[in-house]
Amino acid sequence: MIVKYGGNAMKNVELRRTVAHELAALCREHSLVVVHGGGPVIERELERRGLRSEFVRGLRVTTPEAMHVIEMALGQLNKELSYEIGSAVGLMGHDSNLLVAEPLGGELGRVGKIVSVNAELLRKLLSVGLTPVVGCVAVDKRGAALNINADTVAGAVAGALREGVIFLTDVDGVYRHFPDAASLVEQLSREEAEEGIAEGWIGGGMIPKVRAALDALRRGAAYATIASGMQAGVLERAAAGQAGTRVVP
């Protein structure tokens, strides 16, 4: 299975270590690929250098200068997470062309659209008992870095491997009346998701997550669940379909 670990859920370092242990335990039973984001870490590193960032349709407008900072920030986080999970290999899009993308163009700058995933590399690592930990930087055909939303990467990896995907975030799943946790939607169909986005009750960072879940399912992923990475124990229940929002085709 693929677990996408979001930057917001990772902010507390103690909690991050607990989740890393849960991921390590899961690796012993399942073949696991971890894809991580790092929005808050990116934000902090850009701010430290006096670089402002704006979002357009949930995506960070990325200048070449910002891209350099993002690559460094995610690279460091990638190695820390790999160490915490253990028996893991930290990778970014440049490694054996793991994530190849092309620029979306326009005002988004160095933001890309994934064109291929090196699924064979992931399978080879899994076959020798290593957990790939994938950061969300892709490479273009000239070898230059492109910034990709981490949910989009997780969806593309799940689709390429035809495995299930769990998006761990800072809410219990999709709420019909955000932020009321009692309004958690247990099953979200494509139709309801499109309706939620159009009506605005699915907003912000939940939009790329829901779209990535639908994209993964369209490409053949076994299932797609959005669940909380803010408490211990949720991962195991989400994997068993007992927690979070399951997105269905």
Ligand SMILES: Nc1ncnc2c1ncn2[C@@H]1O[C@H](COP(=O)(O)OP(=O)(O)O)[C@@H](O)[C@H]1O
């Ligand atoms: N209907 C909704 N249900 C739950 N969260 C929502 C909803 N609409 C918007 N959101 C927002 O989406 C956020 C999760 O996305 P994001 O911040 O990008 O997380 P991550 O860093 O895990 O990718 C929630 O914290 C919440 O602010």
Ligand SMILES: CC(=O)N[C@@H](CCC(=O)OP(=O)(O)O)C(=O)O
């Ligand atoms: C293009 C784009 O917006 N890229 C994201 C990549 C990180 C990410 O997606 O991290 P989370 O999962 O923590 O949100 C960004 O620059 O913030």
